Amino acid sequence: MKKPIQKKWWFWLIVVIIVGGIFGNKDEEKTEKEAVAATEVSAPAETKSETVVAEKSATKSEEVKVAKENVKKQEDKNLEIPGTLGMTPEEFRKSFNKRADELNNSKLKIGKKLNIETGPAQDVFQYMTTDYIGIAGSVNKADGSLRDVMMIGQGNGTLSSGTDLVLTIGLVILATNPDLPSKAVGNVLDDLGILNEGVDWTTINESSELNGIRYRITGSDAIGIMFSASDAKEK
Numbered sequence: 001m002k003k004p005i006q007k008k009w010w011f012w013l014i015v016v017i018i019v020g021g022i023f024g025n026k027d028e029e030k031t032e033k034e035a036v037a038a039t040e041v042s043a044p045a046e047t048k049s050e051t052v053v054a055e056k057s058a059t060k061s062e063e064v065k066v067a068k069e070n071v072k073k074q075e076d077k078n079l080e081i082p083g084t085l086g087m088t089p090e091e092f093r094k095s096f097n098k099r100a101d102e103l104n105n106s107k108l109k110i111g112k113k114l115n116i117e118t119g120p121a122q123d124v125f126q127y128m129t130t131d132y133i134g135i136a137g138s139v140n141k142a143d144g145s146l147r148d149v150m151m152i153g154q155g156n157g158t159l160s161s162g163t164d165l166v167l168t169i170g171l172v173i174l175a176t177n178p179d180l181p182s183k184a185v186g187n188v189l190d191d192l193g194i195l196n197e198g199v200d201w202t203t204i205n206e207s208s209e210l211n212g213i214r215y216r217i218t219g220s221d222a223i224g225i226m227f228s229a230s231d232a233k234e235k
Contacts, residue, residue, distance in 0.1 A: 023170050023182055023183060023185040023186045023189065079140075079141050079142035080142065081140045081142050081143060081145070081147075082140075082147065082231075082234050083147050083148065083230055083231030083233065083234030084140060084143075084145040084146065084147060084231055085145070085146045085147070085148065085149065085176050085213065085229065085230070085231060086145065086212075087145065087146055087176075088144055088145060088146060089114045089116060089125055089137060089139055089144075089146050090113065090114065091146075092137070092146050092149060092175055092176070093110045093113070093114055095174075095175040095176075095178050096109070096110055096171055096172070096174075096175035097109045097110060099171050099174040099175055099182070100171055102182065103167070103171075103182070105167060107129075107130070107164075108129050108130070108133075108164060108167060108168055108171060109129070110127050110129065110135065114127060114137075116139055119138075121141075122138040122139060122140065122141065122147060123138070123139040123140075123141060124136065124137065124138050124139065125137050125139070129168065130161075130164060131156075132153055132154055132155065132156055132161055132164075132224075133151065133152075133153040133164060133165060133168055134151070134152050134153065135149065135150070135151050135152075135168075135172075136149070136150050136152065137149040137150070147230070147231070147234075148228060148229060148230035148231070148234075149172060149176065149228065149229050149230075150226060150227065150228040150229075151168050151169060151172055151225075151226070151227045151228075152223065152224060152225070152226050153165045153168065153224055153225050154223070154224030154225065155224070165225055166189075166194065168227075169189070169194070169217070169225075169227045170182075170185045170189070172215075172227060172229055173185050173188050173210075173215060173229070176213050176229045177210060177211055177213060180210075180211070188208055188210055188215060191206075191208035192204075192206045192207070192208050192215065192217050193206045193217075194217065200219070201219045201225060202219045202220065202221040203219055204217055204218065204219040204225075205217075205218045205219070209232045212231065212232050212233070213229055213230070213231070213232060214229070214230050214231070214232040214234075215227070215228070215229055216228050216230075
């Protein structure tokens, strides 16, 4: 990268004008204990002590089985879903690409199936749409749903890179709100202060909620622009 995001307000004003023209304004098996009882009937010569041993063995085996089942149930219970966007990563990818096609902007599409990497608490993915724009997300282990998604980008000093950043923000909004008309994106951008004249992209820190999704944008002189979409119910 040649240079962090432009700080001059007029640069972003031009970007906003360009983007504004696109988005608009506003399962029965028997138990082993039963099997032992059946063996007693078919083999009456068996001694009482042998029967007792077999019954104890069956009882112990059943106890182990129940214990394992209880452990699994507890593990499943521990797999909580702190938040969800109500879609899988693949559904997000398809929705994102569909919206990009509608805007005749194929270069920003997520071109291939996302590679989900296993994590200790959440699974994750990341994908670079351009040399300076990346999309990352976390996935709930319990049901495979997308917990949240984030775009991180930093312009290279050109007008096209700034436009791509704002367009990608719009695509994330549309992908996570599939029924939202394209022109309604302008309202969200306005709520986030992105359309404000003289906005400082290195210090911006705003959030907005729409249809149960929380959108947040933050700026950093070192990292660039970070735009996220998460469950509004998640604290």
